[in-house]
Amino acid sequence: MAMTAIPGLKRLWRGVHVPEFKDATNRLPIRRMPFPPMLIVPLSQHAGAPAVVIVREGQEVVRGEPIARAGGFVSVPMHSPATGRIERIGLAPTARGPLAPAIYVKPYAAASQEVLYGEPQDIENMTPEQIVKAVQETGVVGLGGAAFPTHVKLKVPEGKTIDTVVVNGCECEPYLTTDHRVMVEHPGEVLHGARIAMKAVGAARAVVGVEDNKMDAVEALRRANTDSSGISIEAVPAKYPQGAEKLLVKVLLGREIPSGGLPADVGLAVFNVATLAQIGDLLPRRQGLIERVVTISGPGVSRPGNYLMALGTPLGFALEQAGCSAAAASVILGGPMMGAAAASLDVPVTKGVTGIVVFTHQAANGNARIFPCIHCAECVNVCPLHLNPSRLGMLARKGRYEEMEATLHLNDCFECGCCSYVCPSHIPLVQYFRVAKQMNRERKART
Amino acid sequence: MSAAPPVIEVRTSPHLHSGRSVNSIMRNVVYALLPLCAYSVWLFGLSALAVLAMSTACCLLTEHLICRLSGRETTVGDWSVVITGLLLGLTLPPGFPLWMVAAGSFIAVAPGKMLFGGLGFNAFNPALVGRAFLQAAFPVAITAYTPALALHRFSELIPSTLAIPLIKAGPLAGWIARVRVDTFSGATPLMLRKFDHVTTDSWTLFLGARAGSAGETSALLILLCGAYLVARKMMDWRITAAMLGGAALTASLFHLADPVRYPGPVFVLLSGGLVLGATFMATDPVASPVTPLGMWIYGALMGLITVVIRFEGGLAEGVMYAILLGNALSPLIDNVTQPRIYGARSREAAR
Numbered sequence: 001m002a003m004t005a006i007p008g009l010k011r012l013w014r015g016v017h018v019p020e021f022k023d024a025t026n027r028l029p030i031r032r033m034p035f036p037p038m039l040i041v042p043l044s045q046h047a048g049a050p051a052v053v054i055v056r057e058g059q060e061v062v063r064g065e066p067i068a069r070a071g072g073f074v075s076v077p078m079h080s081p082a083t084g085r086i087e088r089i090g091l092a093p094t095a096r097g098p099l100a101p102a103i104y105v106k107p108y109a110a111a112s113q114e115v116l117y118g119e120p121q122d123i124e125n126m127t128p129e130q131i132v133k134a135v136q137e138t139g140v141v142g143l144g145g146a147a148f149p150t151h152v153k154l155k156v157p158e159g160k161t162i163d164t165v166v167v168n169g170c171e172c173e174p175y176l177t178t179d180h181r182v183m184v185e186h187p188g189e190v191l192h193g194a195r196i197a198m199k200a201v202g203a204a205r206a207v208v209g210v211e212d213n214k215m216d217a218v219e220a221l222r223r224a225n226t227d228s229s230g231i232s233i234e235a236v237p238a239k240y241p242q243g244a245e246k247l248l249v250k251v252l253l254g255r256e257i258p259s260g261g262l263p264a265d266v267g268l269a270v271f272n273v274a275t276l277a278q279i280g281d282l283l284p285r286r287q288g289l290i291e292r293v294v295t296i297s298g299p300g301v302s303r304p305g306n307y308l309m310a311l312g313t314p315l316g317f318a319l320e321q322a323g324c325s326a327a328a329a330s331v332i333l334g335g336p337m338m339g340a341a342a343a344s345l346d347v348p349v350t351k352g353v354t355g356i357v358v359f360t361h362q363a364a365n366g367n368a369r370i371f372p373c374i375h376c377a378e379c380v381n382v383c384p385l386h387l388n389p390s391r392l393g394m395l396a397r398k399g400r401y402e403e404m405e406a407t408l409h410l411n412d413c414f415e416c417g418c419c420s421y422v423c424p425s426h427i428p429l430v431q432y433f434r435v436a437k438q439m440n441r442e443r444k445a446r447t
Numbered sequence: 448m449s450a451a452p453p454v455i456e457v458r459t460s461p462h463l464h465s466g467r468s469v470n471s472i473m474r475n476v477v478y479a480l481l482p483l484c485a486y487s488v489w490l491f492g493l494s495a496l497a498v499l500a501m502s503t504a505c506c507l508l509t510e511h512l513i514c515r516l517s518g519r520e521t522t523v524g525d526w527s528v529v530i531t532g533l534l535l536g537l538t539l540p541p542g543f544p545l546w547m548v549a550a551g552s553f554i555a556v557a558p559g560k561m562l563f564g565g566l567g568f569n570a571f572n573p574a575l576v577g578r579a580f581l582q583a584a585f586p587v588a589i590t591a592y593t594p595a596l597a598l599h600r601f602s603e604l605i606p607s608t609l610a611i612p613l614i615k616a617g618p619l620a621g622w623i624a625r626v627r628v629d630t631f632s633g634a635t636p637l638m639l640r641k642f643d644h645v646t647t648d649s650w651t652l653f654l655g656a657r658a659g660s661a662g663e664t665s666a667l668l669i670l671l672c673g674a675y676l677v678a679r680k681m682m683d684w685r686i687t688a689a690m691l692g693g694a695a696l697t698a699s700l701f702h703l704a705d706p707v708r709y710p711g712p713v714f715v716l717l718s719g720g721l722v723l724g725a726t727f728m729a730t731d732p733v734a735s736p737v738t739p740l741g742m743w744i745y746g747a748l749m750g751l752i753t754v755v756i757r758f759e760g761g762l763a764e765g766v767m768y769a770i771l772l773g774n775a776l777s778p779l780i781d782n783v784t785q786p787r788i789y790g791a792r793s794r795e796a797a798r
Contacts, residue, residue, distance in 0.1 A: 018463060174463065246789060259790040329456050336462040343457050359462065371469040371525070372567030377683060377737035378467070385789040390737045391781070409788050417461030424467040425567070431459045 010251050012239045014384040016418045018174050018337065020213060020238075024304045025297050026177040030185055032308045033321055035107040039081050039312035040092045041067065042102040045350035046141040047148045048074030053103060059086045064117030064287055067103055076139040076149050079117075079288030081310035082107035093344045095333050095353075102348070105312065113310075118287035123196060128154075131200040131283075138282045139289040139351075144168060144179070144243065144272030145334050147352030150279065153269055154200040160264045165197045165206040166252060169221075169273040170236070170243035172211060173335025176355040178293040181306045182274045183210065183217035186281070187224035193276025195229055196283060201269045205230040208273070209252045211238035240337060241416040245270040247384050259412050274354075294318070294349055298336075300328035300358030309349055315356060316345035324358055332357040337417045371425035379419035379429065385412050389419035389429045396432035401439045410436055469566070472681045473526035479672040480533045480727065486668055487661035491541035491593065492600025494608045495661045501545045503532030505552030513561045527566045531555055534574035534727060537662025538720060538767070539581070542593045542605030542619065546612040547585055551577040571774040572731045575767050582767065590763075591619055592635050592658045597626040635659045636718040637763040640710055652717035663720040673726040682730050685739070689746025690725035690753075691716055697754040709758055721753060724766035734774040741777075741784035748780075749773040 044050035051068035061067055061080040068078040084107040092102035126134065135151040142148045156162055167190070171179040183190060194206045210218050212235040221233045236242065236251055246257050248270070255266040263270045278289055290311055297304040302323035309318060315331060332339040333353050349356075379389035387409055395404045404410040410433060419429040487495045510528040514521040522528075535555055539548065555577025563569045582589050593605050606622050635658050636647035651657055655665025663669075676682035698715035716722065729735065729749055736745050749769040756765025 016465070250789070256790045258792050259788065261790070329454075330458060330462070331455050332460075332462055336460070338460050339462070340460065341457040341462070342455065345455070357462075368464070368468070372565070374469060374472075374567050374732050375735065375737050376472070376732040377742070378680075380737045380739070380786075386786040387788055388737065388785060408785075409791075412788060412790070415460070421461050421463060422465050422467060424469045424472055426464070426468070428459065430461065434459070 010234070011237045012242045012247055012251055012384065014382055014386070014418075015239045015241055015247070015416075016382050016421055018240045018421065021174045021297070022177050022180070022213070025175075025295050025306055026180055026214075028177075028181075028305045030181050030293050030306045030308050032113060033310070033313065033318065035082050035111060035113070035310055036313050036317035037106070038087065038314070039084075039105040039107060039310055040102050040314060040346075040348040041078050041081065041105060041312040042092060042094060042100055042348065042350060043068055043078065044100055045078075045147060045311070045352065046076055047146065048072065048076075048152075050101065051075060051078045053089055053101075055086050055089075055103065057086055057089055060084070061086060061105065062117050063111070063113070064115045064290055066288060067105070070136060074149055074152055076136060076141055076151075077288065078103070079139055079290045080105055081290040081312050083111040084108045092348065093346050095340055095342055095347050095350070097343055115287055115290070118285045120284060121286045123199075123284055126199075128156075128200045128202065131196060134283055134286070135200070135279060138279065138287065140275060140278050140282065141289075141351050142272055143274040143278065143292060143351065143354070145338070145352050145354050147350070150271065150275055153271065154197060156201050156269075157262070157264050161267060162201040162203045162264060162269050163205070163267045164253065165194060165201060165203045166245070166249055166263070166268050166270040167194050167206055167208040167273055167276060168243060168245060168248055168270055169208055169210040169214070169217060170248060171214070172238065172240045172243040173337055173339070173354070174240075175297045175357045176295045176335050177297075177306055178295045178354050179273050180214050180217055182277050182293055183214065184220045186277050187217075187220040189277040189280035190221065190273050191224055191229075191231060191280070193271075193278070193280030193283075194231055196279055197269065197271055197276060198230070203269065205232070207231075207252050208233045209236055209248050210234070211236055211242060213238040241384060241418065244384065244414060244416060246414070259409065289351060292349075292351065292353075294353055295355035296322040296358075297355065298332075298357040299360045300325050300331075311351060312348045314345065315342055315347050315349065318349060318356060319345065319358065322356075325360070327360040328358045330359045332359065337421070338415060368426040370427055373425055373427060376424060378422045378424070382418040382422050384416060384418065385409075385414075387413055389433075392436075393419075393427055393429045393432055396436050401436040402443070404433075404436050405440050410440070469527075470525055473530060475676060475679055475681050476727075477526055477529050477533065479676050480530065480537070480662075482668060482672055483537055483662040483665075483723075484533060486655065486665055487537065487541065490595040490656065490664060491661060492597065492605075493603070494593075494600075494605040495541040497545060497604065497608055498539055498541060498543055498548055498661060499533060499536035501548040502536035502539070502552050503529060505549045506532035506535065506556050509553050509556040510561060513557060522565055525566060528556060528560070531560065531573045531577075534572075535577045537723065538574065538578050538660045540589060540592045541661045542591060542607040544588060544607055544610035544612075546610070547581060547588060550584075551581040554580040567733055569733055570778075571771055572728050572734050575728060575771055575774075578767055579771060590638075592638070592660075593619060593623060594627045594658050595656050595664065597623075599626055635763065636714075637757065640714070640718070641757075641763045646710060646714060647718070649713050649717055652714070660720055660723075663723040666717045666722040669722045669726050683732070683742060685742045686730045686735055686746040687725045689743045690729050690750040691721070693747030693750025694721055694725075694754050695750070696747075697751045701754065701758055715754060715757070719757070719764045720766045724753075724770055725750070729770050729773060734777055736777050736781040736784065738781055738784040738786055740786070741780045744784065745773050745777055745780050748776065
């Protein structure tokens with residue numbers, strides 16, 4: 001099963017070379033963004049159960065203080081991003097569209113961004129169970145975009161053993177440079193977080209995979225990696241979508257996560273670098289996750305940068321700070337390959353938002369005419385999972401969704417977008433697949 | 448905010464596109480075919496030009512009229528029908544009667560492409576459907592080849608070019624005797640080999656100054672044009688490689704078994720329309736498999752069939768039927784060569 005990778009062949013064979021557009025921000029240091037007039041903290045910023053409110057309207061809160069507790073094991077608490085007043089507990093717009101419960105925090109004028117809430121805790125003497133519990137208390141979720149509660153991944157499933165922690169520093173999406181800057185500026189925190197993760201899952205070694213378009217990050221991590229704690233830093237040739245954990249573990253370690261399975265099935269636990277940096281930073285001080293680095297970039301902003309912003313900052317305020325131009329046509333949360341377009345600028349920045357990319361009319365992928373599939377096979381050539389998007393697309397057009405799932409592995413598709421990206425007929429393949437998956441889910445729910 | 452975007456668009460990811468388009472791929476295939484057209488006109492003169500112009504014009508017209516009749520927006524703008532027209536012209540003898548060219552063009556586009564639903568739906572390469580029809584309907588005319596570099600080729604047409612529809616044209620022997628230079632005869636290297644047991648030398652075949660269908664003669668030029676498309680990632684080289692490899696391998700086996708009766712792989716590769724077919728027709732994406740393994744099987748199979756028809760069949764050339772047969776098998780090949788996906792569990796484990 002665990003085939004040893006041959007040195008020099010550690011690369012992603014499929015996938016695509018997307019123009020990176022990272023030059024606008026990859027050398028800009030992380031900058032702090034001021035508090036907006038109102039912070040909106042949705043109760044469900046993560047995969048799993050929503051958090052449960054533990055404050056009242058009108059209550060005063062301190063920056064870093066818990067304002068909602070975890071709603072179960074697969075859930076995390078929320079902390080107040082600013083010192084101020086709970087203005088309202090009610091519905092707020094979300095990136096996905098529908099309104100969802102949220103806590104509105106009005107920061108006090110001149111409220112400091114310093115975090116005073118929290119107390120030191122000794123991690124060295126914690127048991128793995130205690131670390132899992134402590135990580136849940138920090139409210140940290142996967143900051144690479146998935147927003148899956150990190151402590152759940154730190155809890156080794158019954159009957160499995162984890163031998164290696166994989167640290168994902170690929171950041172293969174165009175425009176985004178948040179992980180890049182975190183690695184360059186906070187390598188110590190990343191490595192400390194990795195050591196905590198190793199301790200929690202009982203792994204003897206960790207591998208940090210960084211794409212070779214970020215050699216300054218590789219060097220920063222190598223310089224910081226002084227003790228012999230079993231952490232190695234590897235540079236891999238840049239290619240999209242290498243940051244997908246399934247692909248990265250194959251590139252770094254030659255292991256394949258079984259279809260429908262978890263990294264734990266092949267003895268691995270995978271974490272994003274920014275996630276570990278937050279754990280390495282917050283856990284020793286027993287603080288909560290209240291801010292994150294977000295890249296704001298794209299042709300529609302005049303002051304692109306990597307902004308450290310309070311979670312709950314509305315997009316409109318953030319874009320104003322970054323100099324959003326009037327020509328902006330679409331606002332993407334995350335990277336342009338997999339990110340979702342925001343429907344409203346009142347949507348707040350949440351834990352899973354890696355970047356905000358603003359396109360102008362010219363730059364956005366316009367209403368190109370859709371041609372029939374000409375079987376050019378380019379989608380088959382680029383699909384990193386070796387699926388057959390061409391045939392899947394044809395079946396989707398005919399509404400044969402069950403067949404797509406049963407014979408062509410529809411559910412393995414993680415919607416990286418490579419097929420749509422290369423399709424000369426401009427067939428919105430990924431969108432077809434999303435619809436097909438949803439139809440299958442609804443059909444199963446009915447029966 | 449003062450500079451608030453008034454309206455933001457919501458689209459689904461990915462929000463970037465490579466810029467590849469059907470139009471640009473098809474247009475570039477046309478570009479790649481133009482040098483072949485030019486070379487064939489230089490070799491065979493005005494008649495080759497007339498055949499190419501006729502086939503392209505008729506194909507365009509047929510597609511345009513069918514779109515009009517069926518009440519759809521015309522699809523001639525996607526350039527794909529120009530490829531069909533040029534390829535049909537390039538696979539015909541340069542002196543092919545123009546009225547037959549028109550009939551073949553109609554068959555290529557009307558039943559060969561539009562009946563299936565137009566671009567992307569044709570099961571067979573349309574140009575070869577047209578040519579197969581012509582081969583069946585006019586077996587004499589389609590094997591009436593004329594010598595390359597004939598005298599007066601830029602001032603007069605080959606007599607058969609303007610043959611009157613449905614009237615039997617006279618033989619070309621007298622005309623060929625008048626215009627031929629040196630030893631250039633009207634027989635193609637494959638015919639010479641098959642019927643007269645004369646083998647043309649490889650260098651002539653490679654450069655292409657020989658009798659044959661208008662565009663098939665120069666392997667060098669065809670490969671260069673194909674390389675342009677491969678370099679621009681607009682053509683899949685695997686099918687070409689597999690077909691040429693399959694043909695070479697099959698020919699080698701035959702040749703080893705009986706070196707006197709069967710020519711060697713070099714002759715097989717360079718003669719006839721093999722290189723043209725493998726480069727520009729077998730690779731027609733619409734009618735070929737999409738899986739990586741499927742492409743190799745498909746190509747190799749076509750190479751094998753070509754050689755078997757040439758060596759053991761009644762015809763001198765087998766590329767056309769090999770490709771059509773390959774087209775017919777392509778969906779089946781696709782079905783049985785679905786790639787193993789990442790993380791696939793073994794059959795037993797999945798249950």
